[in-house]
Amino acid sequence: xxxxxxxxxxxxxxxxxxxxxxxxxxxxxxxxxxxxxxxxxxxxxxxxxxxxxxxxxxxxxxxxxxxxxxxxxxxxxxxxxxxxxxxxxxxxxxxxxxxxxxxxxxxxxxxxxxxxxxxxxxxxxxxxxxxxxxxxxxxxxxxxxxxxxxxx
Numbered sequence: 001x002x003x004x005x006x007x008x009x010x011x012x013x014x015x016x017x018x019x020x021x022x023x024x025x026x027x028x029x030x031x032x033x034x035x036x037x038x039x040x041x042x043x044x045x046x047x048x049x050x051x052x053x054x055x056x057x058x059x060x061x062x063x064x065x066x067x068x069x070x071x072x073x074x075x076x077x078x079x080x081x082x083x084x085x086x087x088x089x090x091x092x093x094x095x096x097x098x099x100x101x102x103x104x105x106x107x108x109x110x111x112x113x114x115x116x117x118x119x120x121x122x123x124x125x126x127x128x129x130x131x132x133x134x135x136x137x138x139x140x141x142x143x144x145x146x147x148x149x150x151x152x
Contacts, residue, residue, distance in 0.1 A: 036148060037077040038085065045071050049133070052110065052126055056119070064122055065114035071129070072107035088147050089140070099136035106132050 048067040055063035076082060089096045106129035113121030 061114040065111045068107045068110035102132035
């Protein structure tokens with residue numbers, strides 16, 4: 001098993017690469033007359049993920065906890081937009097909701113570990129959080145962008 005320091009360094013290096021390449025907070029929709037509220041929700045969640053990474057590197061568990069709770073309890077899009085997204089997801093809505101649930105649960109685990117100053121627990125929970133985010137983005141980001149922005 002890798003040491004906690006090795007896991008931390010690997011995680012931070014991966015996040016730095018993703019952030020530097022623009023993948024973590026990529027905004028593939030440069031201009032749109034009326035962007036979905038979901039876009040700003042996702043941007044805020046990305047900023048909070050970066051705050052978690054920074055908090056981990058400084059062992060600032062309060063910062064980690066606060067940012068994780070903001071992810072866990074992120075706002076929902078307005079109901080009409082939510083209905084449009086659900087319609088877009090169609091038969092895959094269960095998968096979409098499952099990723100959101102995984103994100104919520106993992107963020108809560110990050111917050112709980114941070115509250116206990118459990119650095120290794122934070123890192124392990126954050127890995128689950130990042131995996132949930134990445135999986136959802138792989139499954140839905142490109143089709144969602146094409147559907148709501150590129151087909152107008």
